[in-house]
Amino acid sequence: MSILVQKYGGSSVADVQKLKAVAGRIIQATEAGYSVVAVVSAQGDTTDELLAKAGEISVSPPKRELDMLLSTGEQISIALLAMAIAEEGYSVISLTGPQGGICTDHIHTKAKILRVDPGRVRKELLDGRIVIVAGFQGINDLGDITTLGRGGSDTTAVALAAALDAAACEIYTDVDGVYTADPRLVPNARKLREISHGEMLELASLGAAILQPRAVELAAAWGVTIHVRSSFGDALGTLVKGGDLMEKQRVVSGVTRDLNVVKVVLVDVPDRPGVAHKIFSTLANESINVDMIVQTTKQGPVTDLLFTICQDDYPLTRKLIEQVTEELNVSQVIYNEKLAKVSIVGAGMMSNPGVAAAMFETLAENGINIEVISTSEIKVSCLVDAKKVDVAVRAIHDRFRLGEEVIA
Amino acid sequence: MSILVQKYGGSSVADVQKLKAVAGRIIQATEAGYSVVAVVSAQGDTTDELLAKAGEISVSPPKRELDMLLSTGEQISIALLAMAIAEEGYSVISLTGPQGGICTDHIHTKAKILRVDPGRVRKELLDGRIVIVAGFQGINDLGDITTLGRGGSDTTAVALAAALDAAACEIYTDVDGVYTADPRLVPNARKLREISHGEMLELASLGAAILQPRAVELAAAWGVTIHVRSSFGDALGTLVKGGDLMEKQRVVSGVTRDLNVVKVVLVDVPDRPGVAHKIFSTLANESINVDMIVQTTKQGPVTDLLFTICQDDYPLTRKLIEQVTEELNVSQVIYNEKLAKVSIVGAGMMSNPGVAAAMFETLAENGINIEVISTSEIKVSCLVDAKKVDVAVRAIHDRFRLGEEVIA
Numbered sequence: 108m109s110i111l112v113q114k115y116g117g118s119s120v121a122d123v124q125k126l127k128a129v130a131g132r133i134i135q136a137t138e139a140g141y142s143v144v145a146v147v148s149a150q151g152d153t154t155d156e157l158l159a160k161a162g163e164i165s166v167s168p169p170k171r172e173l174d175m176l177l178s179t180g181e182q183i184s185i186a187l188l189a190m191a192i193a194e195e196g197y198s199v200i201s202l203t204g205p206q207g208g209i210c211t212d213h214i215h216t217k218a219k220i221l222r223v224d225p226g227r228v229r230k231e232l233l234d235g236r237i238v239i240v241a242g243f244q245g246i247n248d249l250g251d252i253t254t255l256g257r258g259g260s261d262t263t264a265v266a267l268a269a270a271l272d273a274a275a276c277e278i279y280t281d282v283d284g285v286y287t288a289d290p291r292l293v294p295n296a297r298k299l300r301e302i303s304h305g306e307m308l309e310l311a312s313l314g315a316a317i318l319q320p321r322a323v324e325l326a327a328a329w330g331v332t333i334h335v336r337s338s339f340g341d342a343l344g345t346l347v348k349g350g351d352l353m354e355k356q357r358v359v360s361g362v363t364r365d366l367n368v369v370k371v372v373l374v375d376v377p378d379r380p381g382v383a384h385k386i387f388s389t390l391a392n393e394s395i396n397v398d399m400i401v402q403t404t405k406q407g408p409v410t411d412l413l414f415t416i417c418q419d420d421y422p423l424t425r426k427l428i429e430q431v432t433e434e435l436n437v438s439q440v441i442y443n444e445k446l447a448k449v450s451i452v453g454a455g456m457m458s459n460p461g462v463a464a465a466m467f468e469t470l471a472e473n474g475i476n477i478e479v480i481s482t483s484e485i486k487v488s489c490l491v492d493a494k495k496v497d498v499a500v501r502a503i504h505d506r507f508r509l510g511e512e513v514i515a
Numbered sequence: 516m517s518i519l520v521q522k523y524g525g526s527s528v529a530d531v532q533k534l535k536a537v538a539g540r541i542i543q544a545t546e547a548g549y550s551v552v553a554v555v556s557a558q559g560d561t562t563d564e565l566l567a568k569a570g571e572i573s574v575s576p577p578k579r580e581l582d583m584l585l586s587t588g589e590q591i592s593i594a595l596l597a598m599a600i601a602e603e604g605y606s607v608i609s610l611t612g613p614q615g616g617i618c619t620d621h622i623h624t625k626a627k628i629l630r631v632d633p634g635r636v637r638k639e640l641l642d643g644r645i646v647i648v649a650g651f652q653g654i655n656d657l658g659d660i661t662t663l664g665r666g667g668s669d670t671t672a673v674a675l676a677a678a679l680d681a682a683a684c685e686i687y688t689d690v691d692g693v694y695t696a697d698p699r700l701v702p703n704a705r706k707l708r709e710i711s712h713g714e715m716l717e718l719a720s721l722g723a724a725i726l727q728p729r730a731v732e733l734a735a736a737w738g739v740t741i742h743v744r745s746s747f748g749d750a751l752g753t754l755v756k757g758g759d760l761m762e763k764q765r766v767v768s769g770v771t772r773d774l775n776v777v778k779v780v781l782v783d784v785p786d787r788p789g790v791a792h793k794i795f796s797t798l799a800n801e802s803i804n805v806d807m808i809v810q811t812t813k814q815g816p817v818t819d820l821l822f823t824i825c826q827d828d829y830p831l832t833r834k835l836i837e838q839v840t841e842e843l844n845v846s847q848v849i850y851n852e853k854l855a856k857v858s859i860v861g862a863g864m865m866s867n868p869g870v871a872a873a874m875f876e877t878l879a880e881n882g883i884n885i886e887v888i889s890t891s892e893i894k895v896s897c898l899v900d901a902k903k904v905d906v907a908v909r910a911i912h913d914r915f916r917l918g919e920e921v922i923a
Binding site: 123126127157160161163164165168169171172173175176178179182183185186187189190191193194200201203206227250251252 | 598
């Protein structure tokens with residue numbers, strides 16, 4: 108039994124025509140001899156519509172109830188997709204995340220997969236059925252429904268591929284692969300044939316919005332090769348894999364932007380041990396990811412503390428920071444939602460000094476001020492004015508000549 | 516711990532304002548000292564919208580997948596209601612049918628409750644939480660989601676009331692009790708203070724659309740008294756209970772109509788043993804309820820066979836009848852969707868001959884032809900032209916003077 112895991116995002120199943128196209132693609136893989144497990148997201152804007160319903164009732168509803176609500180989105184998709192496949196005369200069954208054996212921790216709305224119990228999926232595959240699994244959701248050991256956070260369906264697909272020892276894991280999206288930059292932003296952006304797990308991880312974390320970072324992390328840990336491809340065509344996409352890559356001689360692989368950023372500045376924080384821990388553990392306890400952190404020295408017994416969070420976490424962060432800053436006697440908190448992050452990613456950066464400097468120079472040439480800088484071994488990120496971030500992406504893409512094919 | 520089970524129908528939770536009103540009502544009962552378990556249906560037209568989605572994909576989708584789809588409706592309701600209650604500062608938890616321990620058989624879309632495992636509900640009540648349970652749905656022993664058929668939330672509420680040994684079971688609807696006839700049809704229809712399980716069962720089966728028949732059956736079997744009342748006011752409604760009733764001296768308790776009827780006539784069915792069994796077991800195997808059955812004698816080795824089904828089952832019935840009549844060499848099948856059923860119900864009928872005759876006379880006086888008659892100990896039903904059924908209901912209501920209060 109050669110198992111193929113496919114994942115279809117929300118835009119791939121947004122309406123009846125698209126659902127039928129996805130059904131056709133799954134049937135094609137079945138006819139090619141694969142035992143297919145398809146992981147599906149909620150249709151189109153369903154999740155946002157459900158969030159809006161919750162928003163009418165409460166500004167910060169209990170997260171457990173939010174998961175109860177949101178998980179219906181995928182449940183609708185899997186049922187409809189199974190119907191579309193059955194209509195073509197194929198044997199098929201849909202499974203919710205809990206039924207698919209996706210066991211998670213208790214962190215509602217951002218649960219992590221602890222293990223996959225693939226018993227039911229295997230049984231159905233052995234019985235000759237196509238299996239449709241709801242992405243994004245799982246079950247904790249209380250029997251409660253959890254969700255994996257935005258883009259969690261990718262994680263579901265990779266986890267199932269690992270647990271089932273699948274021959275391949277195909278992630279279908281509305282783009283046909285991983286590009287050097289967002290093609291809607293940069294007309295001469297180029298599709299990459301391959302990219303390493305590490306590079307993809309940085310791209311994913313930085314807002315390329317193609318794969319969920321945790322999915323890539325999991326794929327790296329389990330050695331799962333992901334094939335990112337378009338659900339609207341048959342072209343080969345981009346392979347995200349471990350090991351030696353053909354394109355490793357490229358210093359920079361891609362440029363990304365991330366608009367989902369809020370900058371928080373705490374002015375005059377007491378400069379004594381334990382204060383930073385107090386602030387960031389308060390946020391961590393609520394599973395709020397803090398990205399860039401900068402502490403600046405001042406005269407006297409206080410410092411300024413700056414960090415960024417994503418916009419989804421803004422209301423809750425504000426509430427928590429208000430509590431903690433009152434305790435700590437912080438004089439002022441400034442929030443800025445009008446910033447965006449532009450980043451370059453590339454495994455070749457490690458051995459090429461001067462890459463960051465070239466990026467800063469390009470931004471300066473274009474009159475773009477840098478608010479915060481953050482770097483890792485394979486990426487450089489700058490926080491800039493959101494209105495100027497598109498210009499920044501295009502200028503950096505040109506500077507590193509990413510639109511040109513490199514001959515090995 | 517005095518447990519109160521309340522059930523709110525789809526129209527009671529149709530929008531945010533109504534959800535908040537229901538939340539207020541539940542909180543009121545909590546403040547009065549009850550441990551409240553609220554059973555909720557899908558919001559407003561959600562179920563019909565989901566059915567329409569399925570209909571775009573398939574004329575007869577797999578029923579298991581239909582259950583997977585439809586059960587999302589209640590899941591949305593319970594999450595939103597729990598949020599509305601939490602917003603008021605009360606401790607609350609929502610549970611799906613499976614989480615609420617509603618264990619059913621395998622008949623998808625018309626599952627029967629085999630047992631209730633109230634462990635989780637009890638635990639949450641003991642922890643001081645208000646518990647919101649999704650009506651209409653359960654789980655079979657494969658771990659698959661089942662639904663209980665139209666109006667199944669009533670059944671969920673009664674089953675939970677029985678399993679939890681609740682002090683009371685209140686069913687909130689958009690009417691404020693059980694009437695002698697539909698008040699929209701008959702202006703002088705009168706609200707009944709009490710009605711027996713048996714009478715309610717006939718009324719429920721005959722399309723009064725206030726309580727689900729199986730819920731009443733279950734209430735009768737377990738001795739659960741149901742309080743039918745309006746979710747939009749505080750007035751007392753109608754008690755549906757066992758034992759001696761104050762109003763038993765009334766011969767006829769109510770008149771109902773049922774528009775959800777399709778008449779099927781099989782012309783020239785071979786008149787030999789096993790034929791009727793063949794036809795009706797084919798329908799029963801697909802859980803299609805057949806109501807009135809009439810067989811008429813003809814000359815020769817054939818008979819005509821007439822029966823009625825409800826409109827939901829029409830497409831499937833047609834398909835099954837086509838197969839079976841081909842095998843049996845039946846010359847013709849006639850379907851008629853333009854009929855309706857008018858019925859009178861009353862425990863007093865048993866000891867009052869002439870009630871049926873009075874009904875037939877009233878229909879004749881109004882120029883209404885009777886197509887089929889069916890009777891039980893406490894009801895008489897006639898199939899008539901759907902266009903004339905409202906006239907029939909009003910005339911019969913007048914004939915038995917149901918609008919007048921009876922002094923015991």
